[in-house]
Amino acid sequence: xxxxxxxxxxxxxxxxxxxxxxxxxxxxxxxxxxxxxxxxxxxxxxxxxxxxxxxxxxxxxxxxxxxxxxxxxxxxxxxxxxxxxxxxxxxxxxxxxxxxxxxxxxxxxxxxxxxxxxxxxxxxxxxxxxxxxxxxxxxxxxxxxxxxxxxxxxxxxxxxxxxxxxxxxxxxxxxxxxxxxxxxxxxxxxxxxxxxxxxxxxxxxxxxxxxxxxxxxxxxxxxxxxxxxxxxxxxxxxxxxxxxxxxxxxxxxxxxxxxxxxxxxxxxxxxxxxxxxxxxxxxx
Amino acid sequence: xxxxxxxxxxxxxxxxxxxxxxxxxxxxxxxxxxxxxxxxxxxxxxxxxxxxxxxxxxxxxxxxxxxxxxxxxxxxxxxxxxxxxxxxxxxxxxxxxxxxxxxxxxxxxxxxxxxxxxxxxxxxxxxxxxxxxxxxxxxxxxxxxxxxxxxxxxxxxxxxxxxxxxxxxxxxxxxxxxxxxxxxxxxxxxxxxxxxxxxxxxxxxxxxxxxxxxxxxxxxxxxxxxxxxxxxxxxxxxxxxxxxxxxxxxxxxxxxxxxxxxxxxxxxxxxxxxxxxxxxxxxx
Numbered sequence: 001x002x003x004x005x006x007x008x009x010x011x012x013x014x015x016x017x018x019x020x021x022x023x024x025x026x027x028x029x030x031x032x033x034x035x036x037x038x039x040x041x042x043x044x045x046x047x048x049x050x051x052x053x054x055x056x057x058x059x060x061x062x063x064x065x066x067x068x069x070x071x072x073x074x075x076x077x078x079x080x081x082x083x084x085x086x087x088x089x090x091x092x093x094x095x096x097x098x099x100x101x102x103x104x105x106x107x108x109x110x111x112x113x114x115x116x117x118x119x120x121x122x123x124x125x126x127x128x129x130x131x132x133x134x135x136x137x138x139x140x141x142x143x144x145x146x147x148x149x150x151x152x153x154x155x156x157x158x159x160x161x162x163x164x165x166x167x168x169x170x171x172x173x174x175x176x177x178x179x180x181x182x183x184x185x186x187x188x189x190x191x192x193x194x195x196x197x198x199x200x201x202x203x204x205x206x207x208x209x210x211x212x213x214x215x216x217x218x219x220x221x222x223x224x225x226x227x228x229x230x231x232x233x234x235x236x237x238x239x240x241x242x243x244x245x246x247x248x249x250x251x252x253x254x255x256x257x258x259x260x261x262x263x264x265x266x267x268x269x270x271x272x273x274x275x276x277x278x279x280x281x282x283x284x
Numbered sequence: 285x286x287x288x289x290x291x292x293x294x295x296x297x298x299x300x301x302x303x304x305x306x307x308x309x310x311x312x313x314x315x316x317x318x319x320x321x322x323x324x325x326x327x328x329x330x331x332x333x334x335x336x337x338x339x340x341x342x343x344x345x346x347x348x349x350x351x352x353x354x355x356x357x358x359x360x361x362x363x364x365x366x367x368x369x370x371x372x373x374x375x376x377x378x379x380x381x382x383x384x385x386x387x388x389x390x391x392x393x394x395x396x397x398x399x400x401x402x403x404x405x406x407x408x409x410x411x412x413x414x415x416x417x418x419x420x421x422x423x424x425x426x427x428x429x430x431x432x433x434x435x436x437x438x439x440x441x442x443x444x445x446x447x448x449x450x451x452x453x454x455x456x457x458x459x460x461x462x463x464x465x466x467x468x469x470x471x472x473x474x475x476x477x478x479x480x481x482x483x484x485x486x487x488x489x490x491x492x493x494x495x496x497x498x499x500x501x502x503x504x505x506x507x508x509x510x511x512x513x514x515x516x517x518x519x520x521x522x523x524x525x526x527x528x529x530x531x532x533x534x535x536x537x538x539x540x541x542x543x544x545x546x547x548x549x550x551x552x553x554x555x556x557x558x559x560x561x562x563x564x565x566x567x568x
Contacts, residue, residue, distance in 0.1 A: 178461070179462075184535060219526060223533075241502055241537030243535065243540055245536070245549045246549075247532070247535075249507075249528075250528065251468060251528050251531075253516075253525030265513070265530075
C-alpha cells in the first residue's frame with residue numbers, strides 16, 4: 001500500500017454554497033464530528049481575515065459544529081506560538097479560507113503550527129481548504145498562470161505547497177476561470193503528477209485509502225500525463241506556445257470518484273447519511 | 285483513401301493578426317494565388333457587413349491579392365442569384381468573416397451559392413473562415429454553449445454546418461473564452477467526431493490529403509473521444525454536470541500538424557516559402 005494520503009482531506013474549488021443547502025460545508029462539519037466537532041478556521045490566506053473569519057464562524061455554528069475557533073495566523077511568530085499548537089492539537093477539523101496561497105505557505109511552512117497541522121491530519125482530523133486553501137494541499141502548487149491565453153511555456157509559476165497530498169497538483173475555480181491550459185502546463189512539467197482541476201461549489205473528499213469522492217454541484221477535471229507522448233516544456237523559448245500530445249482527461253461530477261492508487265475514475269454510490277465505511281472497505 | 289477532405293481549408297480561431305505580420309491572412313492570399321488570386325469575401329455572418337467587408341478588402345489588397353470582391357449574402361435570394369454563382373465560379377479563395385454561424389448556414393444552406401462554394405472547394409479554391417466562419421466548416425457546428433460554467437448536459441446547442449470537413453467539430457476563440465467544457469460536451473455526444481478547438485490568431489490549414497498544419501501564434505486543442513470509457517450524455521437530467529472518462533487531449537502550436545486519417549499529431553517542418561508539396565507527398 002502506497003501512502004499518498006494519510007488522513008481525510010476536503011479540497012474545495014472555491015465559491016462553495018454558503019446560504020443554500022451548504023452541501024460541502026455541511027459535509028465538513030459532519031466529518032469533523034458534528035456537535036462534537038472542534039473546528040479551527042485559518043484565515044491566513046486572506047487580507048480580510050475578520051470578514052472571512054466571521055462568515056465561516058457563523059456558517060459552521062449554523063451547521064451544528066460544537067466549537068469553532070478562528071485563528072488569523074498572519075505571521076510566523078503566531079504560527080510558532082504555543083497557543084496555536086495547542087489549538088491544532090484539539091482540532092477535529094481545520095479549514096483554510098481562500099485568498100493567496102503563498103500567504104499560507106510563507107506564514108506556516110516549517111512552523112510548529114505546520115507540524116501540528118500534519119499531526120492532526122494523521123490522527124484523523126479533517127483538513128479542508130477552499131480556493132487558495134485548496135491549492136496549498138499538494139506538494140507543488142500553482143501560484144500564478146494566465147488563464148485567458150493559450151498555455152505558454154513561461155506563464156505558469158509553481159511553488160511548494162503544504163504537502164498533505166502527494167503526486168497531485170490542484171487547481172481551483174477551474175471551469176469558471178478557464179484554467180485547462182495552466183493545469184495542462186503544470187502536468188506537462190512533470191507528467192507523473194496528476195492534475196486535478198476543481199470547479200466552484202465542488203470538492204474532492206480524499207479518504208485515507210487514496211480514493212476520492214466528488215461532491216458539490218459542478219465537475220472535477222483530471223489530467224493524466226503518464227502516457228504523454230511528447231511535450232515541449234524542456235525547450236526554453238520564452239513565450240512559446242505549449243505542445244503536449246496524448247494527455248488523458250476525465251471530467252467527473254458528483255456520483256463519481258477517483259482512485260489515486262490505480263489512477264482510474266470510479267463510480268461512487270450516492271448514499272444517504274454520512275457513513276463512508278462502505279467506500280473504505282472497497283479499497284485494496 | 286478516405287475522403288474526409290476534398291480541397292484546401294484555412295480555419296481560423298478568430299482575432300487573427302490584421303496589422304502586424306498577418307501570418308495567417310498572408311498565407312490565405314498566397315495559397316489563393318497571390319497577385320493572380322480572385323478572392324471573394326462573404327460577410328454573411330456579421331451584422332456589420334460594410335465594416336467587415338471594407339476591412340478585409342483593404343487587408344487582402346495590401347497582402348497582394350489580385351482581385352477582391354466583397355459579397356454580402358444576407359438573404360437566400362441573393363445566395364440563389366446567378367451573379368453570386370458566377371462570382372463563386374471565378375474564385376480562387378473564399379473567405380467567411382466572423383459573426384453568427386447560424387446566419388451563414390440559414391442564408392446559404394442548399395442555395396446555388398452553396399453548390400458553387402462546394403464546387404470551388406473541390407476544384408482547388410482555398411476556403412477560409414474565421415470565428416463563426418470557422419465553425420461552419422464542419423458537418424456539425426456548435427452554435428451555443430456556456431463557456432464559463434462547468435459543462436452541463438443541456439447547455440450545448442449544435443446545428444448542421446456547411447459540411448466541408450467531415451468527422452470534426454470546430455470551436456474557436458478557444459483558450460481565450462475557456463471553451464474546453466463545451467467542446468468536450470460536443471465530442472461526448474458522438475465520440476467518433478474529433479473536437480478541434482482553435483485559439484485566437486491561430487489556424488489550421490487542412491490539405492486534401494487530410495493532413496493539417498497549425499499556423500499562427502497560439503495553440504490548437506484536439507479532443508479524441510474514440511477511446512472514451514464512459515459518459516453520461518445519454519442520461520437526460522436537465523442541468524446535470526457532464527461526466528466523461530478517458531478522453532485523449534493534444535495541444536499543439538505552430539510546428540506541429542495532425543493527420544485526420546490516423547488521428548495522430550505530427551511534426552510539421554517550418555518551411556520557408558509557400559511550397560507545401562512536401563507535405564502532400566508524405567500522405568498515404
